[in-house]
Amino acid sequence: MSTEALTAPSPPDTRLAARKRIAIVPAYNEERNIGRVIGELRAFDHGLDIVVVSDGSVDRTVEVAREHGAHVIRLPFNLGIGGAVQTGFRYAWENGYELAVRVDGDGQHDPAQLARVLEPVLAGEADIVVGSRFAGDPGYRSSAARRVGIRVLAWVVSAIARQRVTDSTSGFQALNRRAIRLFAGDYPHDYPEVEGMVMVIRHRLRLREVPVSMRAREHGRSSIGALGSIYYMAKVLLALFVGLFRRTVVPLEDA
Amino acid sequence: MTPLKVSIAATIVSVLLLVGVFELIRSRRLRERYALLWLLTGVLLVVLSAWRGGLNTIAGWLGVRGYPPAVLFAVGLLFVILVLLHYSTVISRLTDQNVVLAQRLALLETKLAESERQATSE
Numbered sequence: 001m002s003t004e005a006l007t008a009p010s011p012p013d014t015r016l017a018a019r020k021r022i023a024i025v026p027a028y029n030e031e032r033n034i035g036r037v038i039g040e041l042r043a044f045d046h047g048l049d050i051v052v053v054s055d056g057s058v059d060r061t062v063e064v065a066r067e068h069g070a071h072v073i074r075l076p077f078n079l080g081i082g083g084a085v086q087t088g089f090r091y092a093w094e095n096g097y098e099l100a101v102r103v104d105g106d107g108q109h110d111p112a113q114l115a116r117v118l119e120p121v122l123a124g125e126a127d128i129v130v131g132s133r134f135a136g137d138p139g140y141r142s143s144a145a146r147r148v149g150i151r152v153l154a155w156v157v158s159a160i161a162r163q164r165v166t167d168s169t170s171g172f173q174a175l176n177r178r179a180i181r182l183f184a185g186d187y188p189h190d191y192p193e194v195e196g197m198v199m200v201i202r203h204r205l206r207l208r209e210v211p212v213s214m215r216a217r218e219h220g221r222s223s224i225g226a227l228g229s230i231y232y233m234a235k236v237l238l239a240l241f242v243g244l245f246r247r248t249v250v251p252l253e254d255a
Numbered sequence: 256m257t258p259l260k261v262s263i264a265a266t267i268v269s270v271l272l273l274v275g276v277f278e279l280i281r282s283r284r285l286r287e288r289y290a291l292l293w294l295l296t297g298v299l300l301v302v303l304s305a306w307r308g309g310l311n312t313i314a315g316w317l318g319v320r321g322y323p324p325a326v327l328f329a330v331g332l333l334f335v336i337l338v339l340l341h342y343s344t345v346i347s348r349l350t351d352q353n354v355v356l357a358q359r360l361a362l363l364e365t366k367l368a369e370s371e372r373q374a375t376s377e
Contacts, residue, residue, distance in 0.1 A: 076359045077352050190288060238287055238294075245281050 013115065015122045022049040022097045024088030025070070026081060026171075027105025031060040037103065038068040040111040051091055052105065055084035061105070085171075086187035093177075093184035100180050102173045108214045109172040117174045120208045127205040128179040130197070131172035131212035132165075145229045153194055153236060160244065161201040165209060168194045172212055179205055186249035191236045198243050203252055257307050257323045265304035265327055273297035292341055296334040303327055 023041050027034050034052060041050055052065040056078035065072045073087055085102065092100045099121065103109045113131065120126035134154070150169055157168040171193055175183070182203055188195035200207050276293045279285035285293075303310050304327065314323035 076355045189286065235287070235291070238291070242277075242280050242287055247282050249283075 019098045021099040024102045025052045025105045026084040028055040029057045029059045030105040031064050033107040035064050035068050038070050044111040053084045053088045082189040082192035089183040092180050098177045100175045113212045121174045121176050126208035129174045129208045132167035132209040134166040135209050135211035269300035269304050
């Protein structure tokens, strides 16, 4: 499928090499970061297929990603992070990938830490693993308002999940085929990380957090400003609340 | 003061509106994003309908003499206008996206037809 696989050196882990695997990279106007992200993913594992989902980017994200040899899905307009990421999951599901990692196109997730995120999935101990900024060392720097928001959400999600969750907004994830199937079939639109966690729990998939450190963005701005934080919180909490009662698209017992 | 029967009827109708909106969200026929204004409308109407003293006070502030439930009409109307305006922006965005989709699809069809023609002529 990918040309780079022909010249691949041995991947870091034989359990990894045995599986058909893909990195899903959502990107919105990340022409300055996307090339480096692809390079680092490949440095981590040459046999890893990479699909960049450009969410209506108006810069050269698509061209840069193609130049770096990634598969590129170009969405015709901005669907928002949920719609973009789900496109990647559908691609992974339809093309028979057994393992997927999700790494953001802005470079804040360090592919060198993927081994840690992948470990519980490879060991068969979890269906989905989330890299948490707060599970271990407190290296992550962000605005105070945002940290408080992340803490509150983590507390609410933990209560719903009856399982300790420290970082419900992290998009640094690894998934097995079961989890890929769930998200390909049904993925939240507005706050996919938080709502997705609740979905995973409802569908009785095994969720695990591992500590990671994230990098500050090198170029560009985050999609959420400090100003909208409270409004954001209110909407997320409403979405979470509704999500608890909502009809499920993917059958619960079958997921 | 608002007649008791008016308060009771208004409260029941407002609660039904809230329940209806919630059921629509739950059954996925309405996205939260488009339900926020409706929920706000419902909550406000429930509060103003059930809290008779409050409605009376607000009517006093606004200089509504004689018939406080007029404030209920005003609030209801204001929110109907807001919801409609919101829908106009949503429809505009959908129209733009529809144009883009049609263009992308047409371009794709052309590309496919051209590459098929190329493949058969080779």
